[in-house]
Amino acid sequence: MGTATLSIDLGALIANWRALDTRSTTETAAVVKADAYGLGADRVGRALARAGARTFFVAAAEEGAALRRAMGPGPVINVFSGHMRGDTDMIGDMALTPMTNSFDQLVRHIEALPGHPFGIQLDTGMNRLGMEASEWAAVRDIALQQNPTVIMSHLACADEPDHTMNAQQLTTFHEMTEGINAPRSLANTGGILMGADYHFDLTRPGIGLYGGLPFADGTPVASLSVPVIQCRDLDEGETVGYGNAFTATRPTRIATIAAGYADGVIRAMGHDAQLYADDIACPIAGRISMDMIGVDITDLDDPNPKALDLLGPRQGIDTLAEAAGTIGYEILTSLGARYNRRYVGG
């Protein structure tokens, strides 16, 4: 067992979806792009469908096709990147719904798959995806005649509820969709937490489902236990790892554990992150290497722990993200392919 175990708590996932569904005044979808933020879109999708989710969002048509194979017919699968060149067969055969982002995409879709469901993505100021006001004004009548399933936009600053950008995007979304009968969608997790004004007809939580901020009341979903390969005692002055980056300042016991940056343990967190043996923190000693990490276990009673926890009750994705100078989202999506994935609950 030279590989670590990533446990994914489907019960916690479902609890998070239900909690966000309770706060939504409308239908609650689920964003499962990037392989459900690294946790497995097939298992996550099926668990949320059992819990009552009927609408799912992915980033690319390829992801949508894989999700359709896992979930079967029934759930709506919306594709954020829309109808790109080369996507027509996948969208048609796998019953995907592209969120068309531009006049070009809209024309491509209507010409290639007349009558096939599609949505429309509007840009309300993030300048990333979606039609701008002028483009939308020009195509709006034609587009609406084709009965889009949803008209959506995305918030750029929803993780900061006090940011003026939120109200500004809300106003723009109202202006761009006034008098339209098609269902509308604006809120990601942060948007749900900002209240009913942002909910419209469909909310789209992502990070909150997986136990990450800004949903502070969420339950952690991922935990990660890394096996110890071997332990050794160091004299004061001895060094550990590449570049001799750690020097023992006391008699020190080091555990070498079997995960590294190739497993998504972001190398930048080496200075500040810790592993846990139950409640006791053990700092990383030296640089994180590709497949291994040295950990200072001097303060443990057990001189030969079998495994140490990187994600668990004492250290969640957002704490680890802080050590790596990033956000919980990247901690999750970096989780690597070498782990044994164990699904519990649900």
Place this chain on the structure above:
Amino acid sequence: MGTATLSIDLGALIANWRALDTRSTTETAAVVKADAYGLGADRVGRALARAGARTFFVAAAEEGAALRRAMGPGPVINVFSGHMRGDTDMIGDMALTPMTNSFDQLVRHIEALPGHPFGIQLDTGMNRLGMEASEWAAVRDIALQQNPTVIMSHLACADEPDHTMNAQQLTTFHEMTEGINAPRSLANTGGILMGADYHFDLTRPGIGLYGGLPFADGTPVASLSVPVIQCRDLDEGETVGYGNAFTATRPTRIATIAAGYADGVIRAMGHDAQLYADDIACPIAGRISMDMIGVDITDLDDPNPKALDLLGPRQGIDTLAEAAGTIGYEILTSLGARYNRRYVGG
């Protein structure tokens, strides 16, 4: 085609292996752990075997089992993490050779699989894996009676040839293996470049095969082209992406491309990295998000490029690593699962 294309040049890979083989005074193995540094251990392994490599190294038994399935019988597959609890069946059934790291592992191996090949890993100062001098002195005679296939250690500072640690580890390795007939191995890529004193009976290049430093004469192996989802014009003062992190200081054209940190485009590189349209650099605009990046393409002649290059002739893994505050190794191993992988050459 909402996903990017990662091209892997097997011809360049083979050329790098041959160049390092020419510099090695002895047999040259190939390190293909972490899925061949993210590039696909099955294809990389088979290409290098055709080129003449007979010995391969992986990190964990699970990787070794997958590699054996891909390569068939014949090549030697050595496992750095040794013979861990639960590994016996895989090691036995898939004909893997564990590099035993401790007395415990050695005993486990000899008792569970008597007569099955194994190597020995010694610690010469890195304090990460391998037996220490005192442990080795105690088991040396018993271990050697069992005919280990290789006795190895690993250099902590080989990327810095002037570091005094290198000569120190070389001396320790000599002291620990004096008078032993078994084949010996010490050199990774950096060790090969430091000259014949470090080569012993088997060299083990890893990063150098994949076109990374410290092998400055290597040929790049990976290139990455990311499709553009859509382009838009911004007025001065408009913002882009999460947190409004980019503000246009001139009339600006932005391309939104279909890759993000979920694809291993490390989020930390957002401030300093660039995409390329042939020879023209286009800076990243705003934060890298999970599945998308905004790119400032104002200076391009073509207002609607179909794709932009993140890795290519103008920007290799080490340049990109600098932008992300890390090393080329992590750029490679972070390459995500969503890419279309295209193998060329070889």
